[in-house]
Amino acid sequence: MASGVAPVFNPFTLTLIQLGSTGPDKAVNLQHAHEMVMKAAKSGSGTKPQVVVLPECFNSPYGYVHFPTYAENIGYTPGEEYDIQASVSESVKMLSSAAKEAGVWLIGGSIPERDEETDKVYNTCTVYSPTGALVALHRKVHLFDIDIPGKITFKESETLTGGETTNYFDTEFARIGLGICYDVRFQELAMISARQGCHVVVYPGAFNLTTGPLHWELLQRARAVDNQIFFSMCSPARDMTAGYHAWGHSMVVDPYGKVLVEADETEMIVHANIDPEPLQSVRSGIPVTKQRRFDVYPDVNADK
Numbered sequence: 001m002a003s004g005v006a007p008v009f010n011p012f013t014l015t016l017i018q019l020g021s022t023g024p025d026k027a028v029n030l031q032h033a034h035e036m037v038m039k040a041a042k043s044g045s046g047t048k049p050q051v052v053v054l055p056e057c058f059n060s061p062y063g064y065v066h067f068p069t070y071a072e073n074i075g076y077t078p079g080e081e082y083d084i085q086a087s088v089s090e091s092v093k094m095l096s097s098a099a100k101e102a103g104v105w106l107i108g109g110s111i112p113e114r115d116e117e118t119d120k121v122y123n124t125c126t127v128y129s130p131t132g133a134l135v136a137l138h139r140k141v142h143l144f145d146i147d148i149p150g151k152i153t154f155k156e157s158e159t160l161t162g163g164e165t166t167n168y169f170d171t172e173f174a175r176i177g178l179g180i181c182y183d184v185r186f187q188e189l190a191m192i193s194a195r196q197g198c199h200v201v202v203y204p205g206a207f208n209l210t211t212g213p214l215h216w217e218l219l220q221r222a223r224a225v226d227n228q229i230f231f232s233m234c235s236p237a238r239d240m241t242a243g244y245h246a247w248g249h250s251m252v253v254d255p256y257g258k259v260l261v262e263a264d265e266t267e268m269i270v271h272a273n274i275d276p277e278p279l280q281s282v283r284s285g286i287p288v289t290k291q292r293r294f295d296v297y298p299d300v301n302a303d304k
């Protein structure tokens with residue numbers, strides 16, 4: 001999604017809610033998420049604009065068998081004003097009112113979304129302004145289909161369809177790119193966000209106890225360093241009684257690859273101060289974006 005607005009970059013606070021376990025009762029999950037957004041807003045800096053983030057699949061238990069049962073019709077068309085009052089999505093309504101009540105930008109984790117026209121189900125992130133307007137939507141592009149024998153097998157494509165667009169949104173202080181979890185493994189998506197002028201990229205995610213310790217931090221630091229952007233992923237807390245054991249460790253990485261903040265595996269709220277300085281200094285000190293040799297790798301498109 002493009003806005004045509006030139007991106008500005010000013011300091012703000014990025015707040016990650018590493019939300020506790022989500023059980024089968026959607027109403028309880030939504031209520032808890034709402035309470036945590038309020039708590040997160042109160043615990044922020046109070047002086048700077050704040051972006052609050054929820055984790056992947058925060059309204060249902062995590063598992064591809066559950067997605068169709070919990071899927072909601074959202075009916076968002078990019079570029080068109082969305083009527084929250086007329087929405088049939090209870091999750092969208094809760095997120096919108098939480099953003100408005102808390103007075104924050106809210107990246108609403110992800111929820112299973114059913115497209116009314118096609119009946120396809122997506123893993124979808126929605127974003128809200130401090131007035132409660134739905135301003136952006138990202139459908140997870142790369143589905144989490146992996147098979148590591150004896151460790152973890154997951155096949156989102158059993159019930160989900162992959163999204164087909166890259167997405168970002170503009171605030172009065174930064175341009176912020178979107179992705180969801182497995183999308184982080186595909187460096188092209190983050191590169192496109194950086195080329196689109198995003199200063200910060202945020203992916204709700206839920207890695208597991210096999211790939212989490214190996215790749216969660218590595219991938220975020222790699223995406224941040226490659227693209228000289230802030231990179232962040234927000235996970236659910238770990239619950240060993242649940243069907244899926246999330247890695248946790250929600251984090252924010254700066255454009256040098258330094259981890260600014262990292263949660264442990266429990267339910268908690270963490271804040272990072274996003275400051276333009278490291279982005280500007282790394283881009284002028286190590287100017288890789290100007291040094292690319294597209295003449296040597298013609299298969300990679302040099303066009304913005």
Ligand SMILES: O=C(O)CCC(=O)C(=O)O
Pocket residue numbers: 056143144180181182183185205206207208211212215
């Ligand atoms: O890439 C991974 O290892 C985990 C991805 C994942 O959990 C997801 O996409 O939901």
